Amino acid sequence: MSSARNISVSQDDLIHQVSRSLGLSTSPAAPTHSTPSSFGYATAAANANVTASKHLKPFATEDIKILLLENVNQTGRDILASQGYQVEFLKTSLPEDQLIQKIRDVHVIGIRSKTKLTARVLQEAKNLIVIGCFCIGTNQVDLKYAADHGIAVFNSPFSNSRSVAELIIGEIIALARQLGDRSNEMHAGTWNKVSNKCWEVRGKTLGIIGYGHIGSQLSVLAEAMGMSVVYYDVVNLMGLGTSRQVDTLEDLLGQADFVTCHVPELPETVKMIGQQQFEQMKTGSYLINASRGSVVDIPALIQAMRSGKVAGAALDVYPNEPAGNGDYFHNDLNTWANDLRSLKNIILTPHIGGSTEEAQSAIGIEVSQALVKYVNEGITLGACNMPEVNLRSLTIDEPDHARVIYIHQNVPGVLRRVNEILGDHNVDKQMTDSKGDVAYLMADISNVDTPTIKDLYSRLESLSSRIMTRILY
Ligand SMILES: NC(=O)c1ccc[n+]([C@@H]2O[C@H](COP(=O)([O-])OP(=O)(O)OC[C@H]3O[C@@H](n4cnc5c(N)ncnc54)[C@H](O)[C@@H]3O)[C@@H](O)[C@H]2O)c1
Numbered sequence: 169m170s171s172a173r174n175i176s177v178s179q180d181d182l183i184h185q186v187s188r189s190l191g192l193s194t195s196p197a198a199p200t201h202s203t204p205s206s207f208g209y210a211t212a213a214a215n216a217n218v219t220a221s222k223h224l225k226p227f228a229t230e231d232i233k234i235l236l237l238e239n240v241n242q243t244g245r246d247i248l249a250s251q252g253y254q255v256e257f258l259k260t261s262l263p264e265d266q267l268i269q270k271i272r273d274v275h276v277i278g279i280r281s282k283t284k285l286t287a288r289v290l291q292e293a294k295n296l297i298v299i300g301c302f303c304i305g306t307n308q309v310d311l312k313y314a315a316d317h318g319i320a321v322f323n324s325p326f327s328n329s330r331s332v333a334e335l336i337i338g339e340i341i342a343l344a345r346q347l348g349d350r351s352n353e354m355h356a357g358t359w360n361k362v363s364n365k366c367w368e369v370r371g372k373t374l375g376i377i378g379y380g381h382i383g384s385q386l387s388v389l390a391e392a393m394g395m396s397v398v399y400y401d402v403v404n405l406m407g408l409g410t411s412r413q414v415d416t417l418e419d420l421l422g423q424a425d426f427v428t429c430h431v432p433e434l435p436e437t438v439k440m441i442g443q444q445q446f447e448q449m450k451t452g453s454y455l456i457n458a459s460r461g462s463v464v465d466i467p468a469l470i471q472a473m474r475s476g477k478v479a480g481a482a483l484d485v486y487p488n489e490p491a492g493n494g495d496y497f498h499n500d501l502n503t504w505a506n507d508l509r510s511l512k513n514i515i516l517t518p519h520i521g522g523s524t525e526e527a528q529s530a531i532g533i534e535v536s537q538a539l540v541k542y543v544n545e546g547i548t549l550g551a552c553n554m555p556e557v558n559l560r561s562l563t564i565d566e567p568d569h570a571r572v573i574y575i576h577q578n579v580p581g582v583l584r585r586v587n588e589i590l591g592d593h594n595v596d597k598q599m600t601d602s603k604g605d606v607a608y609l610m611a612d613i614s615n616v617d618t619p620t621i622k623d624l625y626s627r628l629e630s631l632s633s634r635i636m637t638r639i640l641y
Pocket residue numbers: 304305306325326328329332377378379380381382383400401402403430431432433434436437458459460484485519520521522523
């Protein structure tokens with residue numbers, strides 16, 4: 169959808185928030201509920217063409233509706249509930265039609281890696297102001313569409329990276345010793361004591377593709393086991409320990425005994441490991457993928473393992489992952505499933521890299537705190553798709569103070585027009601920043617009463633550059 173249509177849709181349909189700020193309390197032990205008197209209001213289309221009275225309705229913190237999908241951890245649920253928000257919690261993701269029904273109603277949605285928030289879904293989300301990805305990856309969200317429509321997106325950039333790194337260490341040893349096969353054989357009643365093609369990992373080379381939060385932690389753990397580490401990354405990065413960056417993916421594939429992928433899903437990383445890359449790997453080497461299912465071409469992996477080029481593999485991520493637990497391989501999408509499952513020395517796990525108690529608990533806290541700060545104070549620190557804007561502690565709890573949040577198109581002349589509107593008032597502090605096509609302005613003003621706030625809101629909304637206006641008071 170173009171920016172122009174965005175504006176017209178917003179003017180006609182979007183509900184914008186003018187919510188009472190309640191201050192931020194992220195501790196479940198010290199809830200900050202609104203009181204009946206601490207109301208604000210939400211308006212729809214409070215612009216020149218639509219009278220505010222037609223669209224005004226009561227608004228309070230208890231009116232904030234949050235939908236949490238995919239079994240978001242209790243820590244996050246507690247923090248959000250402690251704010252007095254209405255929290256609906258589901259253990260699974262939702263199919264698109266049900267997601268569209270539910271998302272129409274909510275101001276905040278919390279998801280993990282399975283829920284696809286595409287432009288098609290988001291255009292139905294008329295009340296949505298913020299998305300929390302309770303995970304690292306944000307490839308499941310159309311970040312640009314969200315930003316262009318004033319919807320901030322937060323994630324947890326590193327809370328599960330240690331969990332993933334530890335899983336990979338376990339898999340390296342398991343593959344080198346064919347543990348999966350020996351265990352399966354024993355479960356089937358067969359004693360098969362072999363040393364042929366079973367190895368120590370000491371002295372072997374680990375090749376890490378993507379030396380970010382996970383890749384770099386893994387590097388340290390692998391060296392502690394006596395492995396040599398090489399890594400390939402599109403950014404020049406200092407290696408930890410004695411690890412070395414190599415210039416090309418081909419360099420890495422030619423040196424590594426174990427190759428492990430830790431890149432985000434991007435157009436350039438889709439099928440980054442395919443037939444050509446398997447040919448460049450050492451004969452008898454191993455492949456691990458716990459990044460995204462699109463990064464490795466599975467039919468090419470099957471071929472490489474059948475030919476003996478690749479001696480083992482561990483996959484934690486797949487194309488077309490299911491919404492919840494249950495049957496997976498019996499569907500028409502994964503035509504390679506039976507071939508994959510029939511291979512020897514292949515570890516198949518259901519996307520559990522970040523699934524530890526420690527990681528999920530930390531993610532729940534981190535992302536829900538960011539959501540509360542955004543809803544209550546408009547703070548965008550850590551946002552993935554918006555400029556990061558913060559102002560020192562709020563004074564908007566005071567009766568005649570308000571915080572203006574104006575998300576707008578990043579085009580010349582907007583600040584002048586906004587400041588013409590704000591200039592009649594006492595602007596205590598103000599900050600603005602931009603990211604790509606979107607800019608975010610935050611201003612704290614004092615000596616304003618409720619009618620003035622409504623007037624400010626209408627005037628800001630009437631500017632052609634506006635994406636979303638929120639006034640917290
Ligand atoms: N299996 C799981 O449960 C699980 C858990 C966490 C993260 N993940 C996945 O792992 C990915 C990596 O996580 P992270 O926290 O290390 O991310 P990160 O952003 O910290 O690091 C990614 C690294 O990849 C590099 N990179 C990007 N494009 C590249 C390319 N084309 N070639 C080489 N390097 C490239 C980046 O420069 C960066 O250094 C996440 O994006 C997510 O998709 C999976």
